[in-house]
Amino acid sequence: MRRPMPAILAALAALLAAPAAHAVETSVLECGSLFDSRSGRMLGPHAIVVRDGRVESVTAGTPAEAAVPGAERIDLSTLACMPGWTDLHVHLGSQSSPQSYSEGFRLDPVDHAFRAVGYAEKTLMAGFTSVRDLGGEVAPHLRDAINQGLVKGPRIFAAGKSIATTGGHADPTNGLNAMLSHLIGPPGPTEGVINSVEDARQAVRQRYKEGSDVIKITATGGVLSYARSGDAPQFTEDEIRSVVETARDYGYRVAAHAHGEEGMRRAVEAGVTSIEHGTHMSDDVMRLMRERGTWYVPTIHAGRFVAEKAREEGYFPEIVRPKAAAIGAKIQETAARAYRAGVPIAFGTDMGVGPHGDNAREFIYMVEAGMPAAEALQAATIHAATVLGVEDQGRVAPGMRADIIALGGDPLEDINAVMDVRFVMKDGTVFRSPEAR
Numbered sequence: 001m002r003r004p005m006p007a008i009l010a011a012l013a014a015l016l017a018a019p020a021a022h023a024v025e026t027s028v029l030e031c032g033s034l035f036d037s038r039s040g041r042m043l044g045p046h047a048i049v050v051r052d053g054r055v056e057s058v059t060a061g062t063p064a065e066a067a068v069p070g071a072e073r074i075d076l077s078t079l080a081c082m083p084g085w086t087d088l089h090v091h092l093g094s095q096s097s098p099q100s101y102s103e104g105f106r107l108d109p110v111d112h113a114f115r116a117v118g119y120a121e122k123t124l125m126a127g128f129t130s131v132r133d134l135g136g137e138v139a140p141h142l143r144d145a146i147n148q149g150l151v152k153g154p155r156i157f158a159a160g161k162s163i164a165t166t167g168g169h170a171d172p173t174n175g176l177n178a179m180l181s182h183l184i185g186p187p188g189p190t191e192g193v194i195n196s197v198e199d200a201r202q203a204v205r206q207r208y209k210e211g212s213d214v215i216k217i218t219a220t221g222g223v224l225s226y227a228r229s230g231d232a233p234q235f236t237e238d239e240i241r242s243v244v245e246t247a248r249d250y251g252y253r254v255a256a257h258a259h260g261e262e263g264m265r266r267a268v269e270a271g272v273t274s275i276e277h278g279t280h281m282s283d284d285v286m287r288l289m290r291e292r293g294t295w296y297v298p299t300i301h302a303g304r305f306v307a308e309k310a311r312e313e314g315y316f317p318e319i320v321r322p323k324a325a326a327i328g329a330k331i332q333e334t335a336a337r338a339y340r341a342g343v344p345i346a347f348g349t350d351m352g353v354g355p356h357g358d359n360a361r362e363f364i365y366m367v368e369a370g371m372p373a374a375e376a377l378q379a380a381t382i383h384a385a386t387v388l389g390v391e392d393q394g395r396v397a398p399g400m401r402a403d404i405i406a407l408g409g410d411p412l413e414d415i416n417a418v419m420d421v422r423f424v425m426k427d428g429t430v431f432r433s434p435e436a437r
């Protein structure tokens, strides 16, 4: 015989059964203004009809003109609407802290995965409906959980394990003592470490097997790796070419982390899609990138963050500290030069270095570096979609994914408005609404 469920349990069951975010079939967004990511202009009031996760129509003027019987009306009439943003460089599986290095020995992958759930939600709530995760084994799994509606987060384009060379930035055994190194043995292409053109092919194919969406290489040393040089080239040009050619077979694009000039030049010559950080980018490399249409993703936020933390005693190991101080401080300056030189720039923060959820601050840093606010917003919308190679996001237009956000102010008038995200919709589902503030 079934016993009646106590009221409190019934209430709890109803609460648990409620979907985490509400999806309606059709909604009409009444926007006070709308950023056109194609022209870079802020337009007047618009009504956007969203049906089954896609934009159906975009109508200038009063919402009455877009009246749809039975649709849910969402009042954004005091807000500035725009396409959801894309951060092209995040690491959702981690976030730096003074404990990061020792945690490498103590945490299990599942610990990183639980943390990543929180980081993903923060990122989405900050207005980022898409990210490219450039390194970390958690991301392909997190992507699937988000797509299945189990976890709240942005759409993820995941690199999975970054590809490095022995001792290079992203060799997972850097900094181990001799006994552990001996026990584990030298990592190979399966672990994302290559030392020949054959290894390079195998490493890309392994990423395919693991479900990556994009390939990441570390063409030079890096700031946070437990190694001395942040600039030295760490791949031969042949090795990079082998990565790029194999990647092409699988429809993958390649993102190259690079601080030093020579490594950057080799990566651009070999045909990568984007250069990440680009700290010591010379005028020559800038010219080459302009000619080849190679994108630059500056990650100013990470530079400023590590330069600041380098001043704190004990935040970084001593081998990392001078690199953080020198490289970090330079990135914003390089972004300014690259913008003036006409290098195509797209938006990325390297979050996971800085705190997840603070991504939009990059816009403010880009404007400080001399980019007009409209171009900074284009870098995270229409240009980011181009870098990803996707055609159905980055704009609010019929047929596009309904990734729409709204801010409390007009960022073209005051860029600080990017920190005031009031509404977030991804694939037609509302994750943040103005009433819920």
Ligand SMILES: [Zn+2]
Pocket (backbone or CB within 6 Å): 089, 090, 091, 134, 135, 350
């Ligand atoms: Zn990174």
